[in-house]
Amino acid sequence: MSLNPFEFDFQNGISAWAWLDAPLPRFITLFDVAVNILAYIPFGFLVMFAAYPRWRNFVALGIALGLSAALALGVETLQSWLPTRIPSQMDWWANLFGGLLAIPPGPQWLSGSAMRRRFDQWFGLDWAACALFLLFPWSQIYPQSSWLGTGAWGHAIFGSVDWGTLVINHVAQEMVITSLCWLGVALLLSWGLRAKATQWRILNGLLALTVLIKIWFTALQFGAEFSLIWLTTGALWSMVLGSVLLRWALQLKQSNRFWMTMVCLLGITIAVNVLPDNPYFILTLRH
Template sequence: MPDLHTQPSTPIPHRHSPLARAGLACFVFLVVYASLYPFAGWTDTGVSPFAYLSAPLPRYNTVFDVVTNVWGYMPLGMLTVLALHPRITGWRAVLIGLVAGLLLSGAMEAIQTYLPTRVSSNVDLATNTLGALLGAIVMLPFSARLIDRGGLRRLRRRWFEPHATFAILLLLLWPFAQIFPQEFLFSMGGVIRSIVLDPSPDAFLTSVINSWFPELFDWHDRLQAHPEALQRQELLEALITACSWIGTGLLATVAMRRGAPLLRLLAALLASALLLKAGATLLQFPLAGAWDWLSSGARFGLVVGSLVLVLLVRLPRWLRGALAMTLLIALILLSNVLPPSPYSWVSAQSWRLGRFVHFNSLSQWIGWLWPFLGLGYLAWRAEQTQLERRANRPAD
């Protein structure tokens, strides 16, 4: 029998990270969207798109702008280093991260020359490139630990299913989908009414739901005339909040393994969404309360939804997936056919004038599309489950 103590240790295999590569692609898309929004008013003024490189330094830059530009591009450098591993490592990966930041920021500044609402700036190019460089340097000593032998990789394999990359990306985006003021807390998927059917809800869906629940729409018209209408509004907000939170939580559990700490991960997901929304509100309106959006109806929906979610996580995976799909479909229907809150329009209009005006529409789009992406993942997961069962079924 060979001596195990004298044999050389098995080298740790080098692995790549599909999550890092998918995250890099998503981040580049977000940067392009935020840089070129609102994608309208394109005008050729005869100025070279690279004239900003030799232009005088702008006088309107503030410390806040500089810090935001640096921080905004640091994830690009970090994700570039992680996405290149293990094919390219070390300072070569840092150099590529620097070049990626330079090219992406330079392209965005050049294209902004044709947008009257945007201003190309050599300071923005320099600070964005610096941010990408700093992000790559910060991530350099941790790339191998995170991907090859890091604790995060072990936790990912221990807590999530092998093909849960898309679900993880959805869960990471979910807190950001709550930043923009919705009609009600966690009210997502309202893209149909806001774009296609604006300004009125869909007549067919409205009539169907109104026939089932004839008093559901009365609260909006009688809100100020009757005090009980306010209670109806709170119950409606609690319904939407609970429906959205339970559906999201069940979607998360579908992507998790049996041994994962489901309740702790769900609590962390909910806490991150609430804190991020509070922080964004405080940055937009420093004089306003960071928690004003957390109404009594929203709090009631969160409490009831969390209690129900604790009970539902014990159900079989296929049943959790079916319930998640049902709740997300119900969320989309309610978000598109229910009358808007009388205070939501004022909040949204004020929000558009905040400090992050070019990111506001992006966060709104994430909230609009998230339930549809979640439904797509759940449908794909159900199909994969059926294929696995057929493959494991003994042949006749």
């Protein structure tokens, strides 16, 4: 499903297609199955919309399933060269099933629904912004060193940073990462929202939905007793800080808002790749 952390080893001696005839994993967890299914529902959903109304019914179904299968095949194959990933047929079939589940809520069903009318009120015809809006909560499923700290591409781009004996306050670090990410993403999404839409309320509603999805998937992965383990003091207060700054930033001129968006997104990209991982996060993953 994912190519994170993008640290490929093409000389590991494993054939690209070895996973096709490999046995199923000995242990198959509910989290792995659920994530692989849900990850491809948005993709199949968007393919159905791209095909509609030129292609419908079984033709659209074939296009959605074919593209889902091809994408999943490519991702699983590339995972063969990632030391931290194990490609399997189970993942591929789950991805394909996710694309299939996107068929019922297709364009014909959604076109007259209250949800579609609401999105029309918010985004108009800007479906690219709407797609980013819908995909953002799902991008936070994978465990992160800091809440909303996505975009960790490893040392391939930024190199290895040796902090030596320097002690970093991880609460402050998480507050910087989370508040920068939320402010930058929210401002980026605000460009796709209509001016008449209640932007601050809509964006904070998205943040609340993201939190609920994170709780759900953390419970699936680590157990219900650990579903809130990621909701630290730094994560909580940085969401509050980011939302307060967002209310102020939405009132700025477009040019100032644009530069603030770019600074936040560039800052979060550098921060998550340069700052060290929280040691408690690493211990939690090992546990």
